[in-house]
Amino acid sequence: MTFVSSPAEADVILLWLKPSIRPLFPADDSPLRVNLSACAMDMKYVNTLTAKKPTVLVINHANPFAINEVYNGQIRTRFNGITATFGVDSKASLDVVSGKFNPTGKMPFTTPVRQQAVEKNKEGEGYALFKFGESSGYKQLQ
Numbered sequence: 001m002t003f004v005s006s007p008a009e010a011d012v013i014l015l016w017l018k019p020s021i022r023p024l025f026p027a028d029d030s031p032l033r034v035n036l037s038a039c040a041m042d043m044k045y046v047n048t049l050t051a052k053k054p055t056v057l058v059i060n061h062a063n064p065f066a067i068n069e070v071y072n073g074q075i076r077t078r079f080n081g082i083t084a085t086f087g088v089d090s091k092a093s094l095d096v097v098s099g100k101f102n103p104t105g106k107m108p109f110t111t112p113v114r115q116q117a118v119e120k121n122k123e124g125e126g127y128a129l130f131k132f133g134e135s136s137g138y139k140q141l142q
Helices: 042-051 090-097 115-120
Strands: 015-016 057-058 079-084 129-130
Touching: 015 090, 042 057, 042 129, 057 090, 079 090
Parallel strands: 015 057, 057 079
Antiparallel strands: none
């Protein structure tokens, strides 16, 4: 793996997103927003970048973010892989992305497929992109 100065020089883009979010259970009654654009992510820039080159998407899943603004049925072929980091050290994440280490573990929560699923507050058919307890490791993207 060689890092370059600009996305134009890259063969594959490694895009590491670190969304920010207010606490999942705030003191007020404001609605929960888990879509990336509500979590300080510039989705126009992200989607412009991923449209140009194959991308490996790394997301710090500090919370169960809905990632359909960047990864969905219409554009999922842009991605060579998706990794959830859960606050992992950057060197460890690079070891996973480069294939030096095959991660193992289980999802600590279910990630919703989209913000609307959270608003309906009904887990079930069509709710989960990644499910609680689902195993991690290298596998084919669906």
